[in-house]
Amino acid sequence: MKITFLGTGTSQGIPVIGCGCAVCQSTDKRNNRLRVSVLVETEDKTIVIDSGPDFRYQMIRAKVNDLDAIIYTHEHKDHVAGLDDIRPYNYLLKKLIDIYATIRVQDALRREFSYIFEDTKYFGLPQIKLHTVDMQPFLIGETIIIPIEVMHHKLPVLGYRFGDFTYITDAKTISDESLEKIKGSKILVINALQKEGHISHFTLDEAIAFANKAGAETTYFTHMSHNLGLHADIEKELPSHIKLAYDGLSFEVE
Ligand SMILES: [Zn+2]
Numbered sequence: 001m002k003i004t005f006l007g008t009g010t011s012q013g014i015p016v017i018g019c020g021c022a023v024c025q026s027t028d029k030r031n032n033r034l035r036v037s038v039l040v041e042t043e044d045k046t047i048v049i050d051s052g053p054d055f056r057y058q059m060i061r062a063k064v065n066d067l068d069a070i071i072y073t074h075e076h077k078d079h080v081a082g083l084d085d086i087r088p089y090n091y092l093l094k095k096l097i098d099i100y101a102t103i104r105v106q107d108a109l110r111r112e113f114s115y116i117f118e119d120t121k122y123f124g125l126p127q128i129k130l131h132t133v134d135m136q137p138f139l140i141g142e143t144i145i146i147p148i149e150v151m152h153h154k155l156p157v158l159g160y161r162f163g164d165f166t167y168i169t170d171a172k173t174i175s176d177e178s179l180e181k182i183k184g185s186k187i188l189v190i191n192a193l194q195k196e197g198h199i200s201h202f203t204l205d206e207a208i209a210f211a212n213k214a215g216a217e218t219t220y221f222t223h224m225s226h227n228l229g230l231h232a233d234i235e236k237e238l239p240s241h242i243k244l245a246y247d248g249l250s251f252e253v254e
Protein backbone atom coordinates (compact mmCIF):
# COMPACT_ATOMS: atom_id res chain seq x y z
CA MET A 1 0.00 0.00 0.00
CA LYS A 2 1.35 3.41 -0.93
CA ILE A 3 0.59 6.47 1.18
CA THR A 4 1.00 10.03 -0.11
CA PHE A 5 0.27 13.17 1.87
CA LEU A 6 -1.88 15.42 -0.33
CA GLY A 7 -1.98 18.09 2.35
CA THR A 8 -0.66 18.50 5.90
CA GLY A 9 -2.02 21.90 6.90
CA THR A 10 -5.15 23.49 8.32
CA SER A 11 -7.00 26.58 7.21
CA GLN A 12 -4.15 28.44 8.97
CA GLY A 13 -1.60 26.04 7.56
CA ILE A 14 -1.72 27.05 3.91
CA PRO A 15 0.30 30.19 3.17
CA VAL A 16 -2.08 32.65 4.82
CA ILE A 17 -3.19 35.58 2.67
CA GLY A 18 -1.28 38.68 3.72
CA CYS A 19 0.65 36.88 6.48
CA GLY A 20 4.29 37.92 6.79
CA CYS A 21 5.31 35.11 9.18
CA ALA A 22 8.38 32.99 8.45
CA VAL A 23 6.26 29.91 7.64
CA CYS A 24 3.92 31.66 5.21
CA GLN A 25 6.88 33.42 3.53
CA SER A 26 9.11 30.33 3.48
CA THR A 27 10.64 29.07 0.24
CA ASP A 28 11.14 25.61 1.80
CA LYS A 29 8.28 23.68 0.17
CA ARG A 30 7.77 21.67 3.35
CA ASN A 31 6.29 24.79 4.96
CA ASN A 32 3.69 25.27 2.22
CA ARG A 33 0.95 23.08 3.56
CA LEU A 34 -2.41 22.65 1.86
CA ARG A 35 -5.44 21.44 3.81
CA VAL A 36 -5.07 18.00 5.37
CA SER A 37 -5.72 14.93 3.20
CA VAL A 38 -4.01 11.66 2.38
CA LEU A 39 -3.99 9.35 -0.63
CA VAL A 40 -4.04 5.60 0.05
CA GLU A 41 -3.27 3.39 -2.94
CA THR A 42 -4.00 -0.25 -2.11
CA GLU A 43 -3.51 -3.26 -4.42
CA ASP A 44 -6.86 -2.64 -6.05
CA LYS A 45 -8.26 0.76 -5.01
CA THR A 46 -7.37 4.45 -4.96
CA ILE A 47 -8.73 6.05 -1.80
CA VAL A 48 -8.56 9.57 -0.42
CA ILE A 49 -9.24 10.45 3.21
CA ASP A 50 -11.09 13.80 3.31
CA SER A 51 -11.58 16.23 0.42
CA GLY A 52 -10.97 19.71 1.75
CA PRO A 53 -11.04 23.04 -0.11
CA ASP A 54 -7.71 22.23 -1.84
CA PHE A 55 -8.85 18.81 -3.12
CA ARG A 56 -8.90 19.69 -6.84
CA TYR A 57 -5.44 21.24 -6.88
CA GLN A 58 -4.02 18.50 -4.67
CA MET A 59 -5.21 15.78 -7.03
CA ILE A 60 -3.76 17.63 -10.05
CA ARG A 61 -0.50 18.34 -8.22
CA ALA A 62 -0.08 14.68 -7.21
CA LYS A 63 -1.17 13.50 -10.69
CA VAL A 64 -3.90 11.24 -9.30
CA ASN A 65 -5.65 9.94 -12.39
CA ASP A 66 -7.87 7.41 -10.67
CA LEU A 67 -10.25 7.64 -7.71
CA ASP A 68 -12.48 4.95 -6.25
CA ALA A 69 -13.45 6.22 -2.83
CA ILE A 70 -13.36 9.09 -0.35
CA ILE A 71 -13.52 8.32 3.36
CA TYR A 72 -14.47 11.19 5.67
CA THR A 73 -13.17 11.78 9.18
CA HIS A 74 -15.72 14.49 10.02
CA GLU A 75 -17.76 17.26 8.45
CA HIS A 76 -15.69 20.38 9.12
CA LYS A 77 -15.20 22.48 5.99
CA ASP A 78 -11.44 21.96 5.82
CA HIS A 79 -12.23 18.23 5.36
CA VAL A 80 -15.28 18.17 3.05
CA ALA A 81 -15.40 21.38 1.00
CA GLY A 82 -13.86 19.87 -2.16
CA LEU A 83 -16.43 17.12 -2.74
CA ASP A 84 -17.88 18.90 -5.78
CA ASP A 85 -14.57 18.44 -7.61
CA ILE A 86 -15.02 14.68 -8.05
CA ARG A 87 -16.89 15.59 -11.28
CA PRO A 88 -13.87 15.07 -13.59
CA TYR A 89 -13.38 11.58 -12.17
CA ASN A 90 -17.04 10.73 -12.79
CA TYR A 91 -16.70 12.04 -16.31
CA LEU A 92 -13.33 10.59 -17.28
CA LEU A 93 -13.60 7.25 -15.48
CA LYS A 94 -17.34 6.85 -16.12
CA LYS A 95 -18.00 5.66 -12.58
CA LEU A 96 -19.56 6.72 -9.31
CA ILE A 97 -17.25 7.60 -6.44
CA ASP A 98 -17.88 5.62 -3.27
CA ILE A 99 -18.26 7.89 -0.25
CA TYR A 100 -17.74 6.43 3.23
CA ALA A 101 -19.03 8.47 6.16
CA THR A 102 -20.99 8.21 9.38
CA ILE A 103 -24.71 9.09 9.30
CA ARG A 104 -23.91 12.43 10.99
CA VAL A 105 -21.35 13.33 8.33
CA GLN A 106 -23.74 12.16 5.57
CA ASP A 107 -26.38 14.53 6.98
CA ALA A 108 -23.89 17.40 6.77
CA LEU A 109 -23.02 16.48 3.15
CA ARG A 110 -26.75 16.46 2.29
CA ARG A 111 -27.06 19.98 3.75
CA GLU A 112 -23.91 21.44 2.24
CA PHE A 113 -24.16 19.76 -1.17
CA SER A 114 -27.97 19.46 -1.42
CA TYR A 115 -27.88 19.58 -5.27
CA ILE A 116 -25.93 16.31 -5.35
CA PHE A 117 -28.82 14.56 -3.65
CA GLU A 118 -31.73 15.99 -5.66
CA ASP A 119 -33.98 13.58 -7.55
CA THR A 120 -33.61 15.32 -10.88
CA LYS A 121 -30.04 14.66 -11.95
CA TYR A 122 -28.64 17.08 -14.46
CA PHE A 123 -25.58 16.44 -16.55
CA GLY A 124 -22.28 17.10 -14.84
CA LEU A 125 -23.54 16.69 -11.27
CA PRO A 126 -21.14 14.85 -8.93
CA GLN A 127 -22.13 11.18 -8.85
CA ILE A 128 -21.60 9.36 -5.60
CA LYS A 129 -22.65 6.20 -3.80
CA LEU A 130 -22.98 6.61 -0.04
CA HIS A 131 -21.76 3.93 2.35
CA THR A 132 -22.45 4.21 6.06
CA VAL A 133 -19.53 3.89 8.45
CA ASP A 134 -20.31 2.80 12.00
CA MET A 135 -17.71 1.44 14.37
CA GLN A 136 -17.42 -1.87 12.48
CA PRO A 137 -14.46 -2.64 10.23
CA PHE A 138 -15.35 -2.41 6.54
CA LEU A 139 -13.83 -3.42 3.22
CA ILE A 140 -12.84 -1.28 0.27
CA GLY A 141 -11.77 -3.76 -2.38
CA GLU A 142 -9.57 -6.29 -0.58
CA THR A 143 -8.50 -3.92 2.21
CA ILE A 144 -9.99 -4.02 5.72
CA ILE A 145 -10.39 -0.58 7.27
CA ILE A 146 -10.92 -0.16 11.00
CA PRO A 147 -12.65 3.04 12.21
CA ILE A 148 -11.16 4.55 15.37
CA GLU A 149 -13.14 7.17 17.27
CA VAL A 150 -11.30 10.17 18.70
CA MET A 151 -12.71 13.35 20.21
CA HIS A 152 -12.32 16.78 18.55
CA HIS A 153 -13.36 18.72 21.68
CA LYS A 154 -16.98 17.47 21.87
CA LEU A 155 -17.26 16.19 18.29
CA PRO A 156 -16.52 12.51 17.60
CA VAL A 157 -14.17 12.18 14.63
CA LEU A 158 -13.05 8.97 12.96
CA GLY A 159 -9.48 7.93 12.35
CA TYR A 160 -8.83 4.88 10.19
CA ARG A 161 -6.44 1.93 10.38
CA PHE A 162 -5.34 0.08 7.24
CA GLY A 163 -3.08 -2.82 8.28
CA ASP A 164 0.10 -1.35 9.77
CA PHE A 165 -0.95 2.21 8.96
CA THR A 166 -3.18 4.42 11.12
CA TYR A 167 -4.34 7.90 10.14
CA ILE A 168 -5.87 10.24 12.69
CA THR A 169 -6.59 13.93 12.39
CA ASP A 170 -8.36 16.58 14.48
CA ALA A 171 -7.98 14.73 17.79
CA LYS A 172 -7.90 16.41 21.18
CA THR A 173 -8.59 13.36 23.35
CA ILE A 174 -8.25 9.66 22.57
CA SER A 175 -9.74 6.96 24.81
CA ASP A 176 -7.84 3.87 25.96
CA GLU A 177 -10.23 1.78 23.88
CA SER A 178 -9.21 3.67 20.74
CA LEU A 179 -5.54 3.56 21.75
CA GLU A 180 -5.77 -0.25 21.79
CA LYS A 181 -6.96 -0.20 18.16
CA ILE A 182 -3.96 1.97 17.20
CA LYS A 183 -1.32 -0.06 19.04
CA GLY A 184 0.80 -2.27 16.80
CA SER A 185 0.65 0.17 13.89
CA LYS A 186 4.07 0.56 12.27
CA ILE A 187 3.21 4.00 10.99
CA LEU A 188 0.92 6.44 12.77
CA VAL A 189 -0.22 9.81 11.49
CA ILE A 190 -1.59 12.16 14.14
CA ASN A 191 -2.45 15.85 14.26
CA ALA A 192 -0.20 18.49 15.90
CA LEU A 193 -1.56 22.02 15.46
CA GLN A 194 0.85 24.35 17.25
CA LYS A 195 2.72 24.78 20.52
CA GLU A 196 0.05 26.92 22.19
CA GLY A 197 -2.94 25.18 23.77
CA HIS A 198 -6.09 24.71 21.67
CA ILE A 199 -9.57 23.58 22.67
CA SER A 200 -10.06 20.97 19.95
CA HIS A 201 -6.62 20.00 18.57
CA PHE A 202 -3.51 18.33 20.00
CA THR A 203 -0.64 20.72 20.66
CA LEU A 204 2.87 19.64 19.66
CA ASP A 205 3.58 18.33 23.18
CA GLU A 206 0.26 16.48 23.37
CA ALA A 207 0.94 14.86 20.00
CA ILE A 208 4.46 13.80 21.11
CA ALA A 209 3.04 12.30 24.33
CA PHE A 210 0.40 10.42 22.36
CA ALA A 211 2.94 9.18 19.79
CA ASN A 212 5.03 7.76 22.63
CA LYS A 213 1.99 6.02 24.16
CA ALA A 214 0.92 4.51 20.82
CA GLY A 215 4.46 3.26 20.17
CA ALA A 216 4.51 3.19 16.36
CA GLU A 217 7.93 2.73 14.72
CA THR A 218 7.41 6.05 12.96
CA THR A 219 4.87 8.76 13.72
CA TYR A 220 4.19 11.61 11.33
CA PHE A 221 2.48 14.82 12.41
CA THR A 222 -0.10 16.51 10.21
CA HIS A 223 -2.85 19.20 10.37
CA MET A 224 -0.19 21.78 11.24
CA SER A 225 -0.88 25.50 11.53
CA HIS A 226 1.57 28.19 10.45
CA ASN A 227 1.83 28.91 14.19
CA LEU A 228 3.69 25.62 14.65
CA GLY A 229 6.87 27.09 13.17
CA LEU A 230 9.30 26.13 10.43
CA HIS A 231 9.57 22.47 9.45
CA ALA A 232 13.39 22.43 9.76
CA ASP A 233 13.33 24.04 13.24
CA ILE A 234 10.58 21.89 14.72
CA GLU A 235 11.93 18.61 13.38
CA LYS A 236 15.20 19.23 15.25
CA GLU A 237 13.23 19.28 18.50
CA LEU A 238 11.62 15.88 17.87
CA PRO A 239 12.84 12.40 18.84
CA SER A 240 14.03 10.33 15.85
CA HIS A 241 10.85 8.22 15.62
CA ILE A 242 8.66 11.33 15.18
CA LYS A 243 8.69 13.42 12.02
CA LEU A 244 6.69 16.24 10.54
CA ALA A 245 4.85 15.18 7.41
CA TYR A 246 4.88 17.51 4.42
CA ASP A 247 2.81 17.77 1.27
CA GLY A 248 3.98 15.19 -1.27
CA LEU A 249 5.74 12.92 1.26
CA SER A 250 5.13 9.33 0.24
CA PHE A 251 6.00 5.87 1.58
CA GLU A 252 5.07 2.20 1.33
CA VAL A 253 3.53 0.29 4.24
CA GLU A 254 1.99 -3.19 4.57
ZN1 LIG B 1 -12.17 19.72 12.48
Ligand SMILES: [Zn+2]
Pocket residue numbers: 010076078079170223
Ligand atom coordinates in the same frame (compact mmCIF):
# COMPACT_ATOMS: atom_id res chain seq x y z
ZN1 LIG C 1 -9.47 20.03 10.55
